[in-house]
Amino acid sequence: MKLSKLLMVVVVSVLVTTVSHAADSASVSGKITFDGKPPKQKKIPTDADPKCAEMHADSPLLNEEVVVNADGTLKNVFVYVKSGLEGKTYDTPKTPVELTQTGCHYVPHVFGMMVKQPLEIINSDDTLHNIHAMPAKSKEFNVGQPNKDMKTVRTFAEPEIMVHFKCDVHPWMSAYVGVMTNPFYSVSGDDGAFSLKGLPAGEYQVAAWHEKYGEQVQKIKVGDGEAKTLDFKFSKPAE
Amino acid sequence: MRNQPETLHEYNIPRLHWWFLLSGFVFLLSLVLMIWVDYSGGYAPWLALHGDREWKNYQHQFYTLDMKRLADDAKAAEVKANEAGLARMQDDLEKTNGELSGKKAEETKLQAAVDQARVEDDLITRQFTMEKAMRDQDRSLYEEALERDNMNTDVPEVRESKNKAEKQNDFVSKLDLLKQQADAKLQATKDNQTVLMGHEVELQHNIKRLDDGIKLLTTRYKQLDSSLVQGVVNAPVIEFAAGTIKVEQIIADKHHTDVNFATVPRVDRCIMCHKGIDRKDPTPEDRDWRAKHKIEVIEWSRQPQPLRNHPQMDLFVGDTSPHPATTYGCTVCHWGWDRETTFSRSGHTPEAEEKQPYILDASTKQWVKAPKSEDDEDDDTKAQKVVVSKTNVVEMTQKEVWQKNHNWEEEEFLMQPMRSAKYVQASCLKCHNAQTNLKGGEKLDHGRRLIEQLGCWSCHKMKQMETYTTHHVAAGEDFEGLCKFYDVNADDVRRLNGFPQEVSLTIGQEVNIPIRTLRKPGPSLYKVASKTNKEWMRKWLDNPVAFRPNTYMPRFWGLDNNAGTPDRNAVEINAIAEYLFAVSDQPKYPVPPVQGDAENGKKLVGQLGCMGCHVIDEKLMDVKVPASLKQYMDDWQYRRLRSQGPQLAGVGSKAGGNWLYAWLKDPKQYHPRTKMPNLRLGDQEAADVATYLAGLHNEKTDQETLPEAKGELLDKETIEYLQVTLPMEEARKKINNLDDLIELYFVDEETMKYYQDPARLAREETQLKALQKEFEETFDDAVDRKAKKLAAQIEQVKVKIQAAKQTVAGMQFTDKKNVYLGSKLIFRYGCYACHDIHGFETAKPIGTELSEWGSKPVDKLDFGLVDIEKGRLSWLKQKLHAPRSFDRGRIDVTRMPQELLRMGKFNLTDEQIDQIVTVVSGMTDEKLTPNEARQLTPAEFQIERGRWTVKELNCIGCHIVEAQGGAVRATGIATGMEPPLLSGTPTQLHQGQRTQPDWLFQFIKAPQTGQIRPWLHVRMPTFGLTDGEANVLVKYFALQGEAQFPYQSPKIDMTPEHLAAGKQLFEQLKCALCHIVDGKALGKPLAEIPEEDLPRLAPNLSQAHLRLQRDWLVNKWLVEPLAQQPGTRMPQFEYGTAIAPNILGGDGRKQIEALVDYVLTLGTHEQVAEVVPAPAPVAAPTQPQAQP
């Protein structure tokens, strides 16, 4: 699947950047679990754009707001180092992060990138998408991509958790990016796992952000070369 | 001598010598003290003596600070120079010098070659110039000869001179050639030299430039730092010569002051202490840069007074600001005694009364603000690291601190004491009363809007609130031309200025040009009996705020001077209610034709945009502007905008469903000058909303019972009022026969004149008889006609009077008393100033004129027994806060009930009171000369008219105009469903640029909602504007947006190829996926689009040709939609090769034009049907359906 490939790109780019801080070798990893009865992913009616409907004739598009994996872990949680790295600066990776519009939805749905790192936005569909980023701190952009395989590159000048993307043509399309000043972030995938590698020794606030269930923060202290685990648990807020 | 008897003296000589010696010392000492007082700004506690020259200390402080600044700047310049490569350049220079020294011989040779070439060049140039002059002379000689000999070339004289001229010309040509060669040679040798030395020369030049900057700063620093300069030039007595510490002043010749009836320019010496006033703060970049390089920077805005700089330097003081200090000075806005140089006498006025913590600064012996706590310290106090122990912090008001620091005392005799910072915006009013949206005058703006809405101006005349601009007539201007120039109705100008029909103007005359006319703020009470019930009316009068917290209606009873007489209040309230109902018209409001659904009504109220002006059950005073609107408005604006109409919670207790239905369908049928617009509600919609609103009851009001109006008190008070004109005995009798005193309230306005002029009827009857007699004598038909007309009029009046008499005769005895007393009380409280009330059409408002209140001497204000500071502003604040409090302790003793204060108490917050005080204290008797006045240009005048209209109609309750407003957005209206942005910041979109003026005019007059953005629930209402009023708005948008006006139809390229390319782009970019075209969107007819998909739609392009301006589409909108409208769903396409390399050669600009031109043909008969270019079309006009 394309998704996992892209996640790989993200993870690899994280790894590449962390390698440059070879002396920093601590790591924090863990799982995000979901407590309670997992909500069902609703089908999205795509017939407003016949082109989208065509692509999903057999496999309906599912709402990705909450995705609970089969093993009860929660997907699409953005885990990052919220504080503890003040005063440290990290180089901006030159390799672009990709965001693809395919089958009238965004892949990946949640991802991370660094400030000023290029973001390559690709339209793989034969229909018009517009990629409308609505950051609060950086400059808003809204680019129309009328042709298949169009590519547009943009950057964010300021860090922000999270920047929302939407498509004004297909209102169901939605994606989030965490714009970071450090390379220590990770998104939980099909196994609900995350890992932050190559951290310098120190005391950190690690945050886990979910688009529906909000943000949780935990404190953790790691020594040189130490590998610690940290788990987060999300649940449906009481109504 | 010795033997002579000693003269007997009363005094003893030696002792006298001692006395002389002593007094000599005393004189010397006092001389020293005099010099000390005159020279020093210090304080001698043992003599309780203050030096007069406090300003010297401040100048010292300033120069110390400024020296530090210079040192820092020099350091920064040095670092910057190094960053720019000074060091490297110096290295390079050295290196080049080294290289050159090895080539000394070559350098010399080159120099010699240059010198040689220059000599040769000089020589030949000189010769060339001389010979050329010679040639010119020969030529003219030849021409003269030719003329002498009648143009005959054969005459020898002529031939000879011609030859000579020709020869000389040849010679000059040759020399010219030689000169050119010499020039070239010189240049070549120079070039050779440059090749070798150029680098060095360039380096020297650059080094000099960088070095000079540093040198300049260092030199200035050294000048100031020199102890010689500081010690000697500023020494006592000789300081006047050239001291750096000196008297300084700004002669603000553009603004005068009146001293003892003489007009003199203001001479402001404020800058003697406030020396840092025009110093600019470092830019954020500079600050960051310096922080990085560890170079300190002085932030003038954080210095203690008086060294601090002026805030908002882009508006004030700065050289490029509209009010540069060099021409405006200080006291024109701040007031105070311009020429004075001591703290107290210059009229400094302390700020608010709240106490704040202060500590004594050991170095300056001055009390300074204590840093608060660790947490909320800002950076500069942290940097100072003042050690604060709890013990040395003293809580003081600013006044107390000033008394300690400056020996401050109030200057009672200053007519213009300095305005405290809190109210300084008052000063803007004297020049800017015609303008609104004043930058830096926000408080004043809020205050004026508040006064407008509260209706202060309708009881108290306030010339400034009438909002006009003053034109000073110049030579050659006439009245007609002037009205045309400003595009105003001549009658309005006549009325405002009290001009007769025929107006002749004189040069220099002041003519006031009206910008707007204010409407009576309260609702009409002509038909009040059909709207509400007497019971509610009584409760409302008793305490309006209890029913409606944000009401502008003041409270008249239960206040300081009548809270003690509840029974009397009940009688008064009852009498007024009885009066209003007795004289009210009684139109009937039938049951709505359809059954209303309250649930749907509630939904409609939330969706239609009602909440842009109204509030239901929200406590606006506690509201903070939602973050999404913070960039557009402050909390006050938000509250104000949504208080345009009344709070609707509880409205059902006041009005019934039938009345509400009729009101909603057409508000103007009930109240012609209401600001409530017509929402064009359908019968069902109106019935739904009416049902919902009628169900909103205020339980507390419903259940409340008022004390009964007691009969004996009614009699007592009625007699009280009768006694005003009658002796007591007669008054007692008269109460049984009030008919003739109340009849007049039951006739119409015309007939009432006969009551106001009781002799009129008799006069007219006499006149009639005379006319009849005249006719009998002359048989003149004209006289007969006149007589008959008069007779008819008299007859009619008599009928009306008779009818009124009958009405009154049929009234209950108590009702008559109530109507009589009610009419007297309405007179007393002046209710008619704000409301239309039958019988009071011509009554004069009761308030004192306030147009010059800001200059009123304090001793003319009655402070009663209220213990407050005896100042103009504290009196006004008290008056607004508790208007009747000045009667405290006087009731029954010195004041009869009818003599008590009567101003109503408005429900105002402290903040609102401050806003009003700002405005009223700005209403002064200061006169401006033509040179000083801010005269609006015609364009500015039109813009201001529009701005006031936008506020009055509360357009900004829903729309964002000039980056203000849009309050309705925060009331639960979804993103994408908001009313459109009309104008943002200057770089964002402007309605005047976006739409065609003709379309806008039509739309404002008769909005056709559902045509452009059918998905919107918010509905643009019909305001019922006249053509003139609609034009004010159209012009405003055009001028404010700097759009082309009057509008001209654009040139649209109609060539088939061009339009075909446009169409191709239109299809490729899938514009029609969102935009409505031909009644379809998303590939479906509009009617079939499900509700939830509606917000995805984009405006109807079939209307684009009628609505949008090509210029804006081509140059702005398609180029960068987000820059025009933040958050817009319209994407930015990368026109050009990125999206369509094959269309129009991939030229982005051409693609945009083709796309726009194609869109502008949609919905017209020019619309292209096929992509394939058709054969040349029939000659068509160059634009689609141009508007007339």
Ligand SMILES: [Cu+2]
């Ligand atoms: Cu899309």
